[in-house]
Amino acid sequence: MNKLTHVNNKGEANMVDVSDKNNTTRIAKASAKVLMKSETLQEIKGNNLKKGDVLSVARIAGIMAAKQTHHLIPMCHSLNLSKISVDFEFIENGVQITTLAKLNAQTGVEMEALTAASIAALTIYDMCKALDHFIKITDVQLLEKEGGKSGHWKSENA
Template identity: 80%
Template sequence: MNNKQNIVIQTNKLTHINNKGKSNMVDISNKNTTTRIAKATAKVVMKLETLQKIKNNDFKKGDVLSVARIAGIMAAKQTHNLIPMCHSLNLSKINIDFKFVKNGIQITTLAKLNAKTGVEMEALTAASIAALTIYDMCKSVDHFIKIKDIQLLEKQGGKSGYWKLEYV
């Protein structure tokens, strides 16, 4: 049996696989440059005592939310190194907001640029890494912190135009 069989896949159906079945970074050279914005979210659920320690800035490791914000920004800028076939992007803005909610922290991120491809992965990566950083900084006092509901909230720009999540 020949182990080097040619695999033929219809390229119009799979954007990250070429016609020989090999992974392929999408060619965006013919796309239009537009302003692209993406918003994403994540939630970190924890004990009320842990949440209060964050509010009081009472962690030996430092200000949890400041460190999480920096980590999220850094992660967004490195998304192309983390996610296969992501384009490296010259981001013009990354914003990370934290909101205290009943049993945790709601993270909302915004990524923006003028480019030929979207910034959804950068916004999602920023939310994910900010959440993981909160977990890391608080794990010594709360072993059961939960990260959940990582998702895209909104995107605009490019061929698909404007899109917003209508349910949560």
């Protein structure tokens, strides 16, 4: 069993020291789904909401959130991200969000990709909640990561 890296020998929270790790290109992809009534989805597609363009705002929110991950998750390192993308696909009764985070560094960007997906989903929820009280955010997950000592990993859901 792998030892948890964010806990020291006394069981206390501990930020991992990555100073001896090599800089490599690291990429992570994540996703989330926002499920809603078909009427709500049609309002998003038609860009008819009073609050504005839902997907444009959600994209910006996801990008901003990824850049702030270290402020939100205590043991995350402050990273100089080189790329964040937040993309949307309309699915039956909802929106599929896919994010990508990339950099050249000593630590990975999984949390940044997951944070971008989560905050983009929450932004869609926020902008549509007046129309639909049954919106559900599901399937927030890491899809793929590459770079670093552990190499390439891909989810069966990717």
